[in-house]
Amino acid sequence: MKVQNSPSRKTFKPSDIIIVLAAAIVLALALILRNASSENGSNAAVFHNGEQIALLPLTKDGVYPFDEYGVTVEVRSGKVRISESDCHDKICEKTGFISSPLQTIVCLPNRISVRLIGDKANTDSNIDVVLN
Amino acid sequence: MNIFKFKLKRTFPVFVSCLMLCACSNQTSSKPQTKEMFAFDTYVSITSYDSSVDGTQELLNALSREFSETYNKKASGFAGENYPNILECANICREWGSRFDGIFGESINFTCGALTKLWGISGENPHVPDENELSAALSTLTSEDTPFSLMPEETMLDFGASAKGFACDKVKTQLDSTNADCQIVSLGSSTLLYGQKPDGSKFRAVVKDPISPSSYLGTIATDAAFISTSGGYERYFEENGVKYEHILSPKTGMPVETDLCSVTVIAPAETENGGTYTDLLATAVYSGGTSVLREFIAQDTGFGIVAADKNNNVYVSAGVDFTLYEGSEFTLSENL
Known part of the structure; x- marks a missing residue:
C-alpha cells in the first residue's frame, strides 16, 4: 500500500518559484543578448588566398589600405567595396559596394576576396549560391 | 537572505541547463x-x-595545377600518362562534340590555346591582334580528335570552356566515394550542388543580372545538380571604345558575336559528365545565340536552360524551376 503525499511535502515551495523565475530571467537575458549581438555582429571579412587577413566592423565607416596586397577597402553605411586596386582589370573596383552576404568582391590578380560574414548572413539563407 | 545562499546548490544546475540550452540552439x-x-x-x-571541405580543396588544387600547365606547354607535351585529367577532359570534350556538333557546329575547340594567349583577355596586357597575328594563331588550331602526340608543333591546349565543369565532375565522384552529405562547390562559371541540405529543402541558385551584375536575374530551385553559366558581361576589355568579350570563336578568332547575354545550363547530379557537359553547353549556346538556343530547346536533350537575350527577354526550358527576380528589367518570354 502506498501512502499519499505526506502533508510536509508540497509540490511547490515558495523557494522553488524563485528558482524557476531566476531561470526564466537568465534564459530571457541570454536570448536577448544573442539576438542583439547578431544584429550588430556583421563584419566585412577580407581574405588573401582564402586566408582571412582582416575583419572590418560594418557599423563604423572607414578606409583601410592593405598596401602589401595592392587593395584599399572602404566601409560606408554598412556596405563595403574595394575602392582602389593596383590590378589591371579593375573588376573588383567595378563591382562597387556590396551589402548582401551572397555577394563577394573578388580581385583575381591580387588573390583578394571580400565578403560579409556574421549572423546577418542568415537573412538571405534561402539562397545557397550565386552563379557567376 | 539566507534562502538564496541555501538554494545555490539547487540553482546552479538550472543555470548550467540554461547555458547548455543556448549552446544547443546554436548548434x-x-x-x-x-x-x-x-x-x-x-x-x-x-x-x-559536414567535414568534407578539405578533401575537395586538395582535389581542386591538384586539378588546377595540372590544367594550368596548358598555359606554358605545347599540346604535344601532354601526350603520355602524366596528365590523366587533361586526357580524360579532352575525351569528354570529344564525346560531347560528336553528340552536339550537329546543333552547334564546331563552336568550341580545345586546341585554341595559342589564340587565347594572343588576345590575353584575362592577362595583364590584352590587345586586339592584327590580321597576320590572327591568322598565324588560327593556323595552330587542329581537329580535337587528333591525339596530343600528333598535334602540330605550335598547337596549344585551352580547356577554358570545360575544365571547371570537369572539376565539378571530379569533386562529385570523390564526394560519392566518401559518402558526403551535402556540399556546394562554386568555381565561378560552374557549380556543383551535391547531396541534400539538412532541412531537405531544394537548393536555390541565383543567376546574376547580365546588365547590372550586382543585381539578380532570378533564382533556380533544384535538387542536386550541375549548373554552368556563360556570359560576356564580366571578363572583357576595351580598346578604342570597343568592348571585347573573353569568349573567342575558333572559326574567326574574334570574340563571339551573339544576341544572348547570359546562358545557364543545368543537369541533374546523376548525369554522366554533367559538369563538363553543362560547362561546354553554356558556352556553345551563348556563342550560337537565339537561333541555336531555339534548336537546342527543341531537341529536348535532357539539359535545362535559362537564357537572357539582349532585348531583355528570358527563356526558360520546360522542367526548370526558375523564378524571375522581382523588379528585374527582364521579362519571361515563350516566343523564341
Whole structure:
C-alpha cells in the first residue's frame, strides 16, 4: 500500500518559484543578448588566398589600405567595396559596394576576396549560391 | 537572505541547463562552413554541412595545377600518362562534340590555346591582334580528335570552356566515394550542388543580372545538380571604345558575336559528365545565340536552360524551376 503525499511535502515551495523565475530571467537575458549581438555582429571579412587577413566592423565607416596586397577597402553605411586596386582589370573596383552576404568582391590578380560574414548572413539563407 | 545562499546548490544546475540550452540552439541551426580559395584562375568557394571541405580543396588544387600547365606547354607535351585529367577532359570534350556538333557546329575547340594567349583577355596586357597575328594563331588550331602526340608543333591546349565543369565532375565522384552529405562547390562559371541540405529543402541558385551584375536575374530551385553559366558581361576589355568579350570563336578568332547575354545550363547530379557537359553547353549556346538556343530547346536533350537575350527577354526550358527576380528589367518570354 502506498501512502499519499505526506502533508510536509508540497509540490511547490515558495523557494522553488524563485528558482524557476531566476531561470526564466537568465534564459530571457541570454536570448536577448544573442539576438542583439547578431544584429550588430556583421563584419566585412577580407581574405588573401582564402586566408582571412582582416575583419572590418560594418557599423563604423572607414578606409583601410592593405598596401602589401595592392587593395584599399572602404566601409560606408554598412556596405563595403574595394575602392582602389593596383590590378589591371579593375573588376573588383567595378563591382562597387556590396551589402548582401551572397555577394563577394573578388580581385583575381591580387588573390583578394571580400565578403560579409556574421549572423546577418542568415537573412538571405534561402539562397545557397550565386552563379557567376 | 539566507534562502538564496541555501538554494545555490539547487540553482546552479538550472543555470548550467540554461547555458547548455543556448549552446544547443546554436548548434541545431546547422550553419554551413564556407572555405574559399583560388583555382582554375577563378575564385572558388566550397560550402559544406559536414567535414568534407578539405578533401575537395586538395582535389581542386591538384586539378588546377595540372590544367594550368596548358598555359606554358605545347599540346604535344601532354601526350603520355602524366596528365590523366587533361586526357580524360579532352575525351569528354570529344564525346560531347560528336553528340552536339550537329546543333552547334564546331563552336568550341580545345586546341585554341595559342589564340587565347594572343588576345590575353584575362592577362595583364590584352590587345586586339592584327590580321597576320590572327591568322598565324588560327593556323595552330587542329581537329580535337587528333591525339596530343600528333598535334602540330605550335598547337596549344585551352580547356577554358570545360575544365571547371570537369572539376565539378571530379569533386562529385570523390564526394560519392566518401559518402558526403551535402556540399556546394562554386568555381565561378560552374557549380556543383551535391547531396541534400539538412532541412531537405531544394537548393536555390541565383543567376546574376547580365546588365547590372550586382543585381539578380532570378533564382533556380533544384535538387542536386550541375549548373554552368556563360556570359560576356564580366571578363572583357576595351580598346578604342570597343568592348571585347573573353569568349573567342575558333572559326574567326574574334570574340563571339551573339544576341544572348547570359546562358545557364543545368543537369541533374546523376548525369554522366554533367559538369563538363553543362560547362561546354553554356558556352556553345551563348556563342550560337537565339537561333541555336531555339534548336537546342527543341531537341529536348535532357539539359535545362535559362537564357537572357539582349532585348531583355528570358527563356526558360520546360522542367526548370526558375523564378524571375522581382523588379528585374527582364521579362519571361515563350516566343523564341
